[in-house]
Amino acid sequence: MSGPGRPSNFGELLRAWRERALLTQEELGRRAGLDPRTLRRWESGASARPHGSSLRRVAEILELDADEATVLAAVARGAVPPAPVVLPDRPHQLPPAASHFVGRGEELAELLAHAAPGRSVIAVEGMAGVGKTAFAVQAGRLLAADFPDGQLFVDLHGFSDRTRPVGPAEALARLIRALNVPSDELPVDVEECAGLFRSLVAGRRLLLVYDNVGTVDQVAPLLPATGACQVITTSRHTLAGLNRDATLRLDILSRSEAAELFVRASETTGAPDSALLTEAVELCGRLPLALRIAAARLRSRPSWRLADLVGRLREQRAAVLDRQDDQTPGVSAALDLSYAALDEATRRAYRLVGLAPGPDLDAAAAAALLGSGLGTADAALENLQDLHLLDEDPPGRYRLHDLTRTHAARRGRADDTAVERTAALTRLLQHHCAWASAAMDLAHPYTRSRRPVPPYAVSPSWTAEQATSWLDDRLPNLLAGARTAAELGLHRQVVDLAAIVQRQLIMRHRIAEADVLNRLALRAAEVLGDRAAAAGAHRDLGRVRRHQLDFGAAARQFEDALSLAVAERLTLVEIDARIELASMVQYGAAAVDPDEHFTRALRLAEEAGDELGLLESHYLIAHARLGRGAYRSAADHFDQTLTLAGRVGHRSGQVDALIGRGRAEARLGLLDSAVDAFRRAVVLARREDLPVGELAALASLADAVRRSGDPSSALDCYRDALAVAQRTGNQNWQYESLLGLGRACVDLGAGGPAVEHFRQARRLAERVPVRADLVRVEDGLGDACAVLGDRTPARRHWRAALALLTDLGVDHTDDPETNRESLTGKLAAAGS
Numbered sequence: 001m002s003g004p005g006r007p008s009n010f011g012e013l014l015r016a017w018r019e020r021a022l023l024t025q026e027e028l029g030r031r032a033g034l035d036p037r038t039l040r041r042w043e044s045g046a047s048a049r050p051h052g053s054s055l056r057r058v059a060e061i062l063e064l065d066a067d068e069a070t071v072l073a074a075v076a077r078g079a080v081p082p083a084p085v086v087l088p089d090r091p092h093q094l095p096p097a098a099s100h101f102v103g104r105g106e107e108l109a110e111l112l113a114h115a116a117p118g119r120s121v122i123a124v125e126g127m128a129g130v131g132k133t134a135f136a137v138q139a140g141r142l143l144a145a146d147f148p149d150g151q152l153f154v155d156l157h158g159f160s161d162r163t164r165p166v167g168p169a170e171a172l173a174r175l176i177r178a179l180n181v182p183s184d185e186l187p188v189d190v191e192e193c194a195g196l197f198r199s200l201v202a203g204r205r206l207l208l209v210y211d212n213v214g215t216v217d218q219v220a221p222l223l224p225a226t227g228a229c230q231v232i233t234t235s236r237h238t239l240a241g242l243n244r245d246a247t248l249r250l251d252i253l254s255r256s257e258a259a260e261l262f263v264r265a266s267e268t269t270g271a272p273d274s275a276l277l278t279e280a281v282e283l284c285g286r287l288p289l290a291l292r293i294a295a296a297r298l299r300s301r302p303s304w305r306l307a308d309l310v311g312r313l314r315e316q317r318a319a320v321l322d323r324q325d326d327q328t329p330g331v332s333a334a335l336d337l338s339y340a341a342l343d344e345a346t347r348r349a350y351r352l353v354g355l356a357p358g359p360d361l362d363a364a365a366a367a368a369l370l371g372s373g374l375g376t377a378d379a380a381l382e383n384l385q386d387l388h389l390l391d392e393d394p395p396g397r398y399r400l401h402d403l404t405r406t407h408a409a410r411r412g413r414a415d416d417t418a419v420e421r422t423a424a425l426t427r428l429l430q431h432h433c434a435w436a437s438a439a440m441d442l443a444h445p446y447t448r449s450r451r452p453v454p455p456y457a458v459s460p461s462w463t464a465e466q467a468t469s470w471l472d473d474r475l476p477n478l479l480a481g482a483r484t485a486a487e488l489g490l491h492r493q494v495v496d497l498a499a500i501v502q503r504q505l506i507m508r509h510r511i512a513e514a515d516v517l518n519r520l521a522l523r524a525a526e527v528l529g530d531r532a533a534a535a536g537a538h539r540d541l542g543r544v545r546r547h548q549l550d551f552g553a554a555a556r557q558f559e560d561a562l563s564l565a566v567a568e569r570l571t572l573v574e575i576d577a578r579i580e581l582a583s584m585v586q587y588g589a590a591a592v593d594p595d596e597h598f599t600r601a602l603r604l605a606e607e608a609g610d611e612l613g614l615l616e617s618h619y620l621i622a623h624a625r626l627g628r629g630a631y632r633s634a635a636d637h638f639d640q641t642l643t644l645a646g647r648v649g650h651r652s653g654q655v656d657a658l659i660g661r662g663r664a665e666a667r668l669g670l671l672d673s674a675v676d677a678f679r680r681a682v683v684l685a686r687r688e689d690l691p692v693g694e695l696a697a698l699a700s701l702a703d704a705v706r707r708s709g710d711p712s713s714a715l716d717c718y719r720d721a722l723a724v725a726q727r728t729g730n731q732n733w734q735y736e737s738l739l740g741l742g743r744a745c746v747d748l749g750a751g752g753p754a755v756e757h758f759r760q761a762r763r764l765a766e767r768v769p770v771r772a773d774l775v776r777v778e779d780g781l782g783d784a785c786a787v788l789g790d791r792t793p794a795r796r797h798w799r800a801a802l803a804l805l806t807d808l809g810v811d812h813t814d815d816p817e818t819n820r821e822s823l824t825g826k827l828a829a830a831g832s
Contacts, residue, residue: 010075011043015395017062017072018043024096032057037382043395090150091178094209095393097141098134100264100292103257107248111139111232114246115146121223121231125238126250128159129331129403131288132234135250136209139232147207147230152178154222155359158214159236160402163359163480165214168221169512172197175208175222186509187731194221199726201229208232212402216241252286261288265295268306276306283313285330289388289401293334296388297341312337328403335407338387349380350389351416352424353400354408357484358477360399365477368431369424422488429493430455432481436474436500442467446612446648447503449572450536452496471504479513482520491524495533502540507652511547518544535564535573542580551589555581558590575601575613579620586627588771588808594624615644615653622660626667627814635664655685655693659700666704667816674704695724695733702740711747718744735764735773742780743817751787758784772813775804779818782826791830798823798830 018028025043029036034054055076059069114122126132140151154171157163166174172193173186179200187193201208206229213219213235219242223231233239238247253261258281263272284290298309317333339347352369353361361369367377381398384390390398400408412421437454440447442464462470478501485493498521505514518541525533542557562577564570582597584590598621605613622637638661645653662677681697684690702717722737724730742757758780765773782797802823805811812819 010072011395013072013075014039014058015043017064017068020062020092023061024099026099027097028058028061031061034058040392040395090148091152092150093153093178094137094140094144094151094207095133095153097137098131098288100261101134101138102261102264103253104131104135104138104250107135107250108139108142111246111248112142115139115143115230120227120229121233121242121244121246123239123242123244123247124232124234124250125247126234126236127252127287127328128236129285129287129289129328129401130250130252132236132250133211134288136211136232136234140207140209143207143230147205149204149206151207151209153209153211155211156213156218157359157402158212158218160212160405163357164483165218167512168218169193171210171218171222173510176200190221192731197222198225202226203228205229210234213239215239253281253288253291255281255286258284258286258291262291262295265292266298268298272306276310280306280310280313283310283317283330284334285328287328287330289403290328290331290334292388293331293338296386297334297338300387301341309337312340316340331403332407335389335404338389339407339411342383342387345376346380346383347411347415349377350384350408351412352421353381353384353390353398354405354412355421355425356428356477357425358480360397361477362396362398364435365428365431366398368427371424371427422490425484425488426490426493429481429485429490429497432474432478433493433496433500434458435460436471436478436497439467439471440500440504443471444503444507446615446645446650446653449610449612450503450576451500454496454500468504471501472508475501475505475510475513479517482517486520486524489527491528494524495521495528495530495537497521498540499533499536502543506543506547509547511544514540514544515548531564531568532570532573535561535568535570535577538564539573539576539580542577546580546584551584551587555584555589558584571604571608572610572613575604575608575610575617578604579613579616582624583620586772586814598624611644611648612650615641615648615650618644619653619656619660622664623814626660626664627812629667629812629816631664631667635661635668638664651684651688652690652693655681655688655690655697658684659693659696662700662704666700666707671704671708675701675708678704691724692730692733695721695730698724699733699736699740702737702744706740706744706747711744714744715741715748731764735761738764739776739780742784746780746783746787749787751784754784754787755781771804771808772815775801775808775813776815776818778804779823786826786830795827795830798827802827 018025025036025039028034029039032054055073059072064072111122124132124136140153144151152175154166154174156166156171158165169190172190176186176193176197181196181200187196201224203226208222208224208229208231210219210222210231210233213233214237216239219233219239223243233242233244252258255278259277262277262281262284280294281291284294294309294313298304298306301308313333316336317329320329320332320336339350342350349366349370353366356365356369363374363378363381366381367374370377370380381390385392385398389404390400392398434454434456435458437451438458438460439462440451442462460467478497482494482497485491485497498517502514502518505511505517518537522534522537522541525537538557538561542554542561545551545554545557558577558581561573562581565574565577578597578601581590581592582594582601585592585594598617601613602617602621604610605617618637619641622634622641625631625634625637638657642654642657642661645651645657658677658681662674662681665677666674678697678701682694682701685693685697698717698721702714702721705717706714718737718740721733722741725733725737738757738761742754742761745751745754745757758777761780762774762777765777778797778801782794782801785791785794785797801818802820805820805823811821
């Protein structure tokens, strides 16, 4: 799949425009006179694309304008559209409407009445299988026009057997990414994420549907602070403590509504026997899920009469009631009936699909579970979908209702041995490892030397962007698979999965998930007695701790990694550990000689021909030289970093090297060359969708413009950078932008605004233990007070900056404008 908002093929484009029109495949098929299965195959790419009158009918129903219809026709022919197709920048995440939705008129009217301006949370409650999700989606579609900024939908999996409940951190990350904030700009802290989310939705009219809420704690951080948004929650429980404006309790369908749903779903012709119809819906408990399953069973057996179905439902319900452990006997009876009628191959597929950890799976994953070919798995999935035992959304991705998953798992425990179930899960985990490794080869080719060899090779025909999208989409399944592997003692799969996807998790700033996965990997490595895997896990955990700003813990992990690497002669881990440990010195977290570690890492990388180790060594050595004032040497190392990054396809490394080189040249007085480097970095970062690199390049460009003697132009650059940093919640670049704004105001003689900018920067700097940032703020505040003529507070701030430098044991910061010499000069000039 291509990046968000940019469909790259006919199936993606058709689905995107169908969802924009708020139509299901069934609704579009009915209006266009097409079989919904045909539409499903078009969208998944499983069959030939349409042409002629069919395509024109679809375009008319989707209300495409002339340009859009031309693009759709061109893509259907296999032609490349003249420009990227950019769809509206509004999320439309509501799932497809339930087929044959009936009834609930009074409840819908009540919900719509409560969804008035100033109302914010409506809680929908009801027993399992009663149709809460279908009701919330139906209500959402009716409300969509009143919330023009889009609809967000998150299944929190509060009641799933095989899928871990979605915590607030993960849910917030999904919501924020859906609002076009890149993953690498998400705050680490849950409260900060919640604050960013509230800021993003403030003033926007969004519909937020939170499905399957297990606890109040799951959903409370996801609530907006204003009444412009509408929240709908669904839960089996009464969520005491949830600040809601209305509560709707869904009961089972009325007898007439249940009968209508059954007749429509079974496609019964003629007038069915009313007594038999009443008994059928009562045996299903008048629950929509059970009714759809039973109706699909009757529809798939043309030789059956309604009496045949009722007789079998009686038998199955009696058996369920005998178990005395089932709270939804109507659903279980319908499921047992459908299961009994399946052929053995499809029964096995149903049982094994129920084992799959994670929210969904595709045909390739199902083939791995079954140990079959792709065609066999695809046919089994479609058969199960036709019987309403699976749902498909989006095209090609299948998921089970929680009750269906529980039933499938129960049948699996009864009909498959533990050995068979473990073997199926092992195949699935090997599939995950193989495909994730192939995706990483395309998305992050430079990490290949740091990843284990996959169990077998696959070669998807993806672009790097499509590989990244695949990883983002499948990460919930990969992480759920790792947890299941840990529970089953499949320790090798845990270790391999963690090592394969580590870089992707870090690059997408999915730090909480990386934390969990790497802790699982470390425990698995220790159980296996695999010291090499343990060394790698310590290194990766150190990187997680660094991103969590726990520099002391990060340094301890890197020390453990280095100790194991030296003992076991693990050259690549030793290179990484030495580089990372040396980088901890700037945070006061490691008492080592950084030069010694950088030099040793560089030498080891040269001897091993390790291009990634060479790249990272040169980059960090360049930064160390920059901090010491060895600007020419720093520029040379940044040049070598740039060359290596281009050679191995490390795009973010290229951006970082350009920025570093520009900074070195700026300090050498080569401002024109520096500005050119920064502009190249901005262009590359935008082209490769690297927003953090773009922010760094923009701020550096602003610095260079200011130092060239144009503080007014610099103010505009800093404001642009600050706006992006605030929108994305990136506190580091908020700090840098505010510091730059303060300095530009000092240059312009505007002491009052400068003081305010520096004070805002200090509030940010005090949140993280990087004392060098406080040195720069105190220096800036002294300059602002001096502009205002307040010499006493100016001296106090400069002295505070000097004291902080002394505590750090250094004479300068990475910032050339703040060092001991300049501070003592200012104090002397101020008459101290």
